[in-house]
Amino acid sequence: MPVTQNTLQSDIQEVNLSYLMLAQRLLRENFSTGMYRLGFDADVAELVMNLSPAQLVKLAASNSLICGFRLNDYELLSSLTQDVLGGILQQAHSTILLAQRGTVRAAAAS
Numbered sequence: 539m540p541v542t543q544n545t546l547q548s549d550i551q552e553v554n555l556s557y558l559m560l561a562q563r564l565l566r567e568n569f570s571t572g573m574y575r576l577g578f579d580a581d582v583a584e585l586v587m588n589l590s591p592a593q594l595v596k597l598a599a600s601n602s603l604i605c606g607f608r609l610n611d612y613e614l615l616s617s618l619t620q621d622v623l624g625g626i627l628q629q630a631h632s633t634i635l636l637a638q639r640g641t642v643r644a645a646a647a648s
Contacts, residue, residue, distance in 0.1 A: 547601050550600075550601060550602070550603055551598050551599055551600070551601075553603060553605070554597070554598035554599075554600060554603065554604045554605070555594065555595065555598035557604055557605040558586065558589070558594045558597060558598055558604065559594065561576055561578075561586050561587075562586060562587055562589070562594075564576060565578075565583050565586065565587040566587060569583065569587070574637075577606070577636075
């Protein structure tokens with residue numbers, strides 16, 4: 539069965555809404571941790587956290603994905619695919635790499 543444009547758009551909108559709802563939940567449970575996990579700065583985090591349900595639905599209706607794939611870094615992605623010491627070092631290494639990306643991005647913006 540071929541995938542139609544309507545099906546793709548519907549799937550994108552569903553992912554967008556799920557992502558926005560998850561983002562709000564993460565931010566409301568622990569603002570700082572949510573910002574880190576989502577890769578948001580404080581202004582974006584505050585804005586997303588305070589979106590009304592109607593605003594969430596309207597924003598999710600976009601035909602483009604709202605969320606960004608943060609694993610577009612070869613080193614990070616390859617570290618996640620290696621099983622080192624049962625995954626203990628793997629998780630620590632990926633956390634360090636994600637944290638470094640945030641500081642590099644912040645330095646580039648200033």
